[in-house]
Amino acid sequence: MGEELMNSNNKQVILNNYVKGSVHESDMSLRNSTIRLKIPEYQDDAVLVKNLYLSCDPHLLDRMKKVEGHNADSCTPDSISAAATGDDGPIVGYGVSKVLESSHPDFKKDDLIWGITGWEEYSLIKDTSQSFKIQETNVPLSYYTGLLGMPGLTAYAGFFELCSPKKGETVFISAAFGAVGQLVGQLAKLFGCYVVGSAGSNDKVDLLKNKFGFDDAFNYKEEQDYDSALKRYFPDGINIYFENVGGKMLEAVLNNMRIHGRIVVCGMISQYGLEQHEGVHNLINLIKKRIRMQGFLVLDYYHLYPKFLEMVLPHIKDRKITYVENIAQGLESAPNALVGLFSGRNIGKQVVVVAHE
Numbered sequence: 001m002g003e004e005l006m007n008s009n010n011k012q013v014i015l016n017n018y019v020k021g022s023v024h025e026s027d028m029s030l031r032n033s034t035i036r037l038k039i040p041e042y043q044d045d046a047v048l049v050k051n052l053y054l055s056c057d058p059h060l061l062d063r064m065k066k067v068e069g070h071n072a073d074s075c076t077p078d079s080i081s082a083a084a085t086g087d088d089g090p091i092v093g094y095g096v097s098k099v100l101e102s103s104h105p106d107f108k109k110d111d112l113i114w115g116i117t118g119w120e121e122y123s124l125i126k127d128t129s130q131s132f133k134i135q136e137t138n139v140p141l142s143y144y145t146g147l148l149g150m151p152g153l154t155a156y157a158g159f160f161e162l163c164s165p166k167k168g169e170t171v172f173i174s175a176a177f178g179a180v181g182q183l184v185g186q187l188a189k190l191f192g193c194y195v196v197g198s199a200g201s202n203d204k205v206d207l208l209k210n211k212f213g214f215d216d217a218f219n220y221k222e223e224q225d226y227d228s229a230l231k232r233y234f235p236d237g238i239n240i241y242f243e244n245v246g247g248k249m250l251e252a253v254l255n256n257m258r259i260h261g262r263i264v265v266c267g268m269i270s271q272y273g274l275e276q277h278e279g280v281h282n283l284i285n286l287i288k289k290r291i292r293m294q295g296f297l298v299l300d301y302y303h304l305y306p307k308f309l310e311m312v313l314p315h316i317k318d319r320k321i322t323y324v325e326n327i328a329q330g331l332e333s334a335p336n337a338l339v340g341l342f343s344g345r346n347i348g349k350q351v352v353v354v355a356h357e
Helices: 059-063 141-145 150-162 179-191 202-210 226-233 247-256 298-317 331-341
Strands: 007-015 028-036 047-055 092-102 112-118 122-125 131-133 170-173 194-199 216-219 238-243 257-265 292-295 325-329 349-353
Touching: 007 331, 028 331, 047 112, 047 141, 092 141, 112 122, 112 141, 141 349, 150 179, 150 238, 150 257, 150 298, 170 179, 179 194, 179 238, 179 298, 179 349, 194 202, 202 216, 216 226, 226 247, 238 247, 247 257, 325 331, 331 349
Parallel strands: 170 194, 170 238, 194 216, 238 257, 257 292, 325 349
Antiparallel strands: 007 028, 047 092, 047 122, 047 349, 092 112, 112 131
């Protein structure tokens, strides 16, 4: 192959500057670059991929902000090559990709994978520790950005490994219509729990109850007093709270937890757009009610991925678990899709289609 045939145009979404406060489309730009469709000879254990789907996730905003000293969890880590020499690389997040070339023994040409990749058409992934080969293809590939990818494993690990649920317990999920919350609620119902979720619109509340099988749900934007709302839905208190929001909702939940309740902290979307994070009142309940509260990152539970698939795939095939996606077409739609997460504009898991297999 001639040198000119090895080079390809490579559209990318880049971060213009570190974000302060809320993210806006103007914080990102679309750039036309060039990439050599060949793994360098010195680069072992790497894969060159064509990106098919990208995942818009709330945690990306926190990663777009400058950390004092350095941005240790930056959206442009060294594990993804910069396609244009000397320039900063693309935004980085989870996605689904097709392998074009591999120097890694566990991946071969034409394999489908999900994991960390660049917001671009092609990526050279130099660190494949967060790349997973897709074995089951009788489901939509886009599911591996959500239900069968990072959000799905997050839901499984957070609920079963950290919450230690018991049948009949009461479970509250904030931001329950998000990619993680959808699955947590369904897993909890299948396990035999009483499940209530909160969401930001009446349409989402209806879907939580009528599509995902939640016992109940409420629109938090219509509630003047979260404490009173939770007392309506949990008159005897909450055993398990799956935390995705933080702020005032967390304060109200702390007042309504049962003795020996468990709070697992998956995210705090109310805090991501703030330059100064809010403090939380009512923490004394942790002592009085002997509540266990723990934060976690999904990367600590990657080893459970086969166990997760073993549980969830049969439920999907038997239609006991369902999923809703919000699809945006084209890499140029990615900034708008990401910004929409923080206003609740998306209905279901936000996915960006980059290319078809």
